[in-house]
Structures are given as C-alpha cells and as structure tokens.
Amino acid sequence: MLQPQAVIFDIGNVLIGWQPEQFYDARIGAEQRARFMAEVPMHAANLAIDAGAPFRETIYGLAEAHPEWDQQIRWWHDDWLQMIQPVIPWSVALLRALRAKGVPVFALTNFGSETFRIALAEFDFLNEFDRAYVSGDLAVIKPDPAIYRIVEQDCALAPGRLLFVDDRADNIAAAQACGWGGHVFDGPEGWARRLVAEDLLTETEAGL
Numbered sequence: 001m002l003q004p005q006a007v008i009f010d011i012g013n014v015l016i017g018w019q020p021e022q023f024y025d026a027r028i029g030a031e032q033r034a035r036f037m038a039e040v041p042m043h044a045a046n047l048a049i050d051a052g053a054p055f056r057e058t059i060y061g062l063a064e065a066h067p068e069w070d071q072q073i074r075w076w077h078d079d080w081l082q083m084i085q086p087v088i089p090w091s092v093a094l095l096r097a098l099r100a101k102g103v104p105v106f107a108l109t110n111f112g113s114e115t116f117r118i119a120l121a122e123f124d125f126l127n128e129f130d131r132a133y134v135s136g137d138l139a140v141i142k143p144d145p146a147i148y149r150i151v152e153q154d155c156a157l158a159p160g161r162l163l164f165v166d167d168r169a170d171n172i173a174a175a176q177a178c179g180w181g182g183h184v185f186d187g188p189e190g191w192a193r194r195l196v197a198e199d200l201l202t203e204t205e206a207g208l
Contacts, residue, residue: 004163005162009165021033049115052137092125096125101200104131108164113134113136143174168184
C-alpha cells in the first residue's frame, strides 16, 4: 500500500465532541429528551442544514411547527456552541503534528455553512486545515460518493494517497469504495497508532 500524501479529518466526534443527546439530557433529563427526539425530527433538520439549508430558518421553522417544544427546539440554534463540545486535545495535537511534518491536512465534514463559520470563530484549530470541504457549502453530504469525488478533483491527489478518519463506519466504507484509505475513529490513541503505522508520524510525534 502506498504511503498517504494527505490526511483528511472528519470534525464531529473526531476533533470536537458532537452528542446533542447529552446536552438535552443535562437540561431536561433523559426521559424527557427521548420523548422530545421522538416527537421532533431534530436530526433530520440538522441533516438538512448539513446539506445546505439555512440554520436559523430551519430550526425556528421547526419550533413554529412544534410549539409544545418551542424552547427546546430553539436551543439547537441559540445554544448550539454548547452542543459541540468538548475539544478532543489529542486529536488536535495529531492534526498539528502532521502539519509540522509538512503533511497536507484537509477536513471533510458534514457541517452547515453557517454553523461551520461559527465553529471557525470558536475553535482556532479549525482554521489550520490546508483545505476544508464542508457539506453545507458543497450541497452534498457523506456518505454520498459525490462528495469524495469533489475532494479528489479539487486536491488532485490519487484516491490511494488519501487517508480519511471519521467516527462513522458508513462514511469510511464509502471512502474506501472510492479507493481511499480509511480509519474508523474510536478514540485518539487508535488514530495515533494508525498514523505511526502509515509512517506519517513517529511514536513521539504522535504522543504515544
């Protein structure tokens, strides 16, 4: 297998936590949250935002359609930064270690255009990618093969030279079907060891 020439990071649950259920559990309890999520299609709305729908209009429109959950729905917009937590420091350190070695580092993320700009202002390391491929800007979301082809065409690297890390197995499977290398993220240590195995970082550089 050829050594990767660029490393591609997903963001949610790889560099920053993304567990909205935990946010709601802390505010309204697990039982109430389960009922809320069963009655209101929050994740479907979020997927629409990731595909390019406007952030505030989508969430506030949903609140108008479900007035009994008005406040809870609006939290998804008004308190969104509290949902995308916490930063995963070791993953950020790996991103920076790769850059220090001169390895191109890209982002490929299902993220709304507006929410990504909010995140850029909050998390400095998101500005450090050589290129960021954001689904809301591209109007296509993982694991649609089209989004992987967009990356290939734009970066002009062969699929076999790309190594992609994502917390979702379906997104990795789609990347591998396109010929990319893939790693399903289940914690930063395993990802660090993969980067060492690919001869992209030494153990010391990877924090091992």
